[in-house]
Amino acid sequence: MQAILAERGIILATLAGIPRRDRRDVEAEVLLNAWNAVRRGMYRPDPKDKPRDALKKWLHGIAWRLASHYVHSAYVRHAVLHPSPLGLLREPVGIDMHAQMEAREVLDAMASLPGWQREALLSVDDPESLVAYAKRRRMNPHTAASRLRIAREALALKLRRWRK
Numbered sequence: 001m002q003a004i005l006a007e008r009g010i011i012l013a014t015l016a017g018i019p020r021r022d023r024r025d026v027e028a029e030v031l032l033n034a035w036n037a038v039r040r041g042m043y044r045p046d047p048k049d050k051p052r053d054a055l056k057k058w059l060h061g062i063a064w065r066l067a068s069h070y071v072h073s074a075y076v077r078h079a080v081l082h083p084s085p086l087g088l089l090r091e092p093v094g095i096d097m098h099a100q101m102e103a104r105e106v107l108d109a110m111a112s113l114p115g116w117q118r119e120a121l122l123s124v125d126d127p128e129s130l131v132a133y134a135k136r137r138r139m140n141p142h143t144a145a146s147r148l149r150i151a152r153e154a155l156a157l158k159l160r161r162w163r164k
Helices: 002-006 008-014 020-039 051-071 097-111 115-123 130-136 141-163
Strands: none
Touching: 002 020, 002 051, 008 020, 008 051, 020 051, 097 115, 097 141, 115 141, 130 141
16 A cells, blocks of 8 residues: 555646545545555556556556546536525525425325326326327327326315315
């Protein structure tokens, strides 16, 4: 591990394009991966190279790959550049307990419906049209529309009963 730590300069030089806030984390990941690879016997330098040069090339390769993983990670691609983006919103952001309770009521009411009614209600959320939904199930589109209307009425009735 001492030999790997002695070549920390090549690692830092390779990670120069990574923002300072994340550079230490990626450096630690490089060191950890290098050490684990050595322990597993994955470090097999070319006998023609000087030992130190071989280690530098190997560490540069590990750092390069991990820097590439970092740059292409979802965390970096979706980084928010504004220091407080929630302050830009017009309304407060947070958990609305009333909305959560209503959502749970609707889910419980839907769970108590027969399967064909649940399926009809969930078909509205599909990207396909109601006609395509009906054709896929080999039924008349008017039948599918009727089932959807009946399911909506049954759900509304259950919610009215539960809320009283």
